[in-house]
Amino acid sequence: MKSLFAKSPLRMMRLLKLGFLYIGCFSLSGFLLFVEHKSNHSYVMMRFLRFLIEHQVVFILAFSAIVMIFHYQLVNEAKDEVKCRIIVGDRLRLIRLRYAIACSVVLTACFVMCSFLFYIFSYSLKNCFYLSTVLVTYILLSSLLLRAK
Numbered sequence: 001m002k003s004l005f006a007k008s009p010l011r012m013m014r015l016l017k018l019g020f021l022y023i024g025c026f027s028l029s030g031f032l033l034f035v036e037h038k039s040n041h042s043y044v045m046m047r048f049l050r051f052l053i054e055h056q057v058v059f060i061l062a063f064s065a066i067v068m069i070f071h072y073q074l075v076n077e078a079k080d081e082v083k084c085r086i087i088v089g090d091r092l093r094l095i096r097l098r099y100a101i102a103c104s105v106v107l108t109a110c111f112v113m114c115s116f117l118f119y120i121f122s123y124s125l126k127n128c129f130y131l132s133t134v135l136v137t138y139i140l141l142s143s144l145l146l147r148a149k
Contacts (some may be wrong), residue, residue, distance in 0.1 A: 009103040015031055021067045022135065026114035028063050029127040033055040060127055063123060064134050066140075071103075071142035092147065100143040104127045107135055 009013075031101055037055045039045040052059065082095055111132050 008098045010102055012077060015102060015106055016078075018067075018070065018074070018103065019110055021070055022107055022110040023114065025060065025064050025067060025131055025135070026110060027126060027144055029056075029060050029119070029131055030114065030118060030123060031058065032119075033123040033127065037123075040104065045062070050099045057127060057130060059132060060131055064131060064138070067135060068142075072140050075095065075142050075145045079147060096143045096146050100139055103139045103143075104136070107132065120142060 010018075033056075035049055035086065036056070039049050039053060046053075078099075082092070085095055086092060111128065115125055115128055118128060
């Protein structure tokens, strides 16, 4: 596993930042579900937060756009590293595969951790699955954008 991250075009610090962004997305989903559960007991809260509750999937997907922007920045920053790896004999296809696998491992760890927390608090996992599908799509698209300078 360590060799996978060692050969990835991403540095460990960037992967950690990416993990924190993934956790932020899942935390936002949990926060919105918490607000929904608490507002079910209060009419006043429901009136003020109805828009937020009804459109929570849109808010989660909008926040995930920040992750998409971060993926794009990662791809742009990794172009020099990809070029150097190609010069020493690595293949672009394998570099893309390692990038996608490294990001997917970080996403899977965050997804499992947040799903466990959602299960403990008995929240719905529906938003988690929506979010993970969108984030996997971002990973696949960004791996296709990865190329040498």
